[in-house]
Amino acid sequence: MKKHNFYAGPSILPQYTIENTAAAIKDFAGMGLSLMEISHRSKQFVAVMDEAQALFKELLDIPEGYSVVFLGGGASTQFAMIPYNLMNKKSAYLNTGAWAKKAIKEAKLFGEVDVVATSEKTTFNYIPKGYTIPTDADYFHITTNNTIYGTEIRKDIDCPIPLVADMSSDIFSRPVDVSKYAMIYGGAQKNLAPAGVTFIIVKNDILGKVDRAIPTMLNYQTHIDKGSMFNTPPVVPVYAALQTLKWLKDNGGIAAMEKKNIEKARLLYDEIDRNKLFVGTVAEEDRSLMNICFIMKEEYKDLEADFFDFATSKGMVGIKGHRSVGGFRASTYNALPKESVGALVAAMKEFENSH
Numbered sequence: 001m002k003k004h005n006f007y008a009g010p011s012i013l014p015q016y017t018i019e020n021t022a023a024a025i026k027d028f029a030g031m032g033l034s035l036m037e038i039s040h041r042s043k044q045f046v047a048v049m050d051e052a053q054a055l056f057k058e059l060l061d062i063p064e065g066y067s068v069v070f071l072g073g074g075a076s077t078q079f080a081m082i083p084y085n086l087m088n089k090k091s092a093y094l095n096t097g098a099w100a101k102k103a104i105k106e107a108k109l110f111g112e113v114d115v116v117a118t119s120e121k122t123t124f125n126y127i128p129k130g131y132t133i134p135t136d137a138d139y140f141h142i143t144t145n146n147t148i149y150g151t152e153i154r155k156d157i158d159c160p161i162p163l164v165a166d167m168s169s170d171i172f173s174r175p176v177d178v179s180k181y182a183m184i185y186g187g188a189q190k191n192l193a194p195a196g197v198t199f200i201i202v203k204n205d206i207l208g209k210v211d212r213a214i215p216t217m218l219n220y221q222t223h224i225d226k227g228s229m230f231n232t233p234p235v236v237p238v239y240a241a242l243q244t245l246k247w248l249k250d251n252g253g254i255a256a257m258e259k260k261n262i263e264k265a266r267l268l269y270d271e272i273d274r275n276k277l278f279v280g281t282v283a284e285e286d287r288s289l290m291n292i293c294f295i296m297k298e299e300y301k302d303l304e305a306d307f308f309d310f311a312t313s314k315g316m317v318g319i320k321g322h323r324s325v326g327g328f329r330a331s332t333y334n335a336l337p338k339e340s341v342g343a344l345v346a347a348m349k350e351f352e353n354s355h
């Protein structure tokens, strides 16, 4: 039976990415060697790294003056690397979920953190608005898509100080005005590549302003100067990321992705709102296009396990909500076909009809 992959991360990737990476693991660039056993300094791999950086810039329309870096360590390492490189005395954070909280915890190791607003009291079921960004902070940090709770900031906000965004789970899902950000970063395993590579888009002129000494490997400038080749980069995930970038380009780029993502999300949210058994968990205006969270209405709560089993029998994989929220979460990343959302909606209708 066909599986419908709704995992939140690592998550569905284009077949194009999987097949080309599998082929390169057997024979990379006609070298008669595996992608896993070649030097990252071979001219064939240097070409992969260069093309990945160039396509990243092209697809996101990144202006002059920014660098794209690929590192290991995940988005979680960035939580510390950002304040290490950018914060002298004070930074500001918007607390919209578990990942934001982790970022705040790390920033506190380096100075004063002004949490400008939080929606924690209501389990992060909306994006706070109407907050004031302190102009004496070195940067303002946001999480554009809250993977666990299913809220998303889909507008590029105006910010009087350098804006830093964790876009782990919505990068390449919509066009972004990169010029509004000082830095955009994320783990690649949600919408781009297998786990193991972290992408960082950084405005060159925000670096070099802190007083502390920065260890070489934790200094963005090191990796910018060496084109992400200061040490051995995660070769296989970078190759896979390049395949996804090519797939994005061949499929109309990010604007076309956004259109498809809006259609997919609308299909599922409409069913959640219509179906007598289910209800969404977050404020309507903040609903994520990438992670769609819903629960069973109070009076049908005891059907939750049954629906999970029913959906599983229909080929749905990964729809269990995060343990801190419960219920269901369907992640609808770029590579998820509309057909899979249709199958989930059909299962919800069929289950409703029999209850």
Ligand SMILES: *Cc1c(COP(=O)(O)O)cnc(C)c1O
Residues within 6 Å of the ligand: 009, 073, 074, 075, 076, 077, 099, 143, 145, 146, 147, 166, 167, 168, 169, 186, 187, 188, 190
């Ligand atoms: C998954 C995720 C992270 C953590 O990424 P790692 O690469 O596992 O460290 C951070 N932020 C967001 C928004 C995420 O979805």
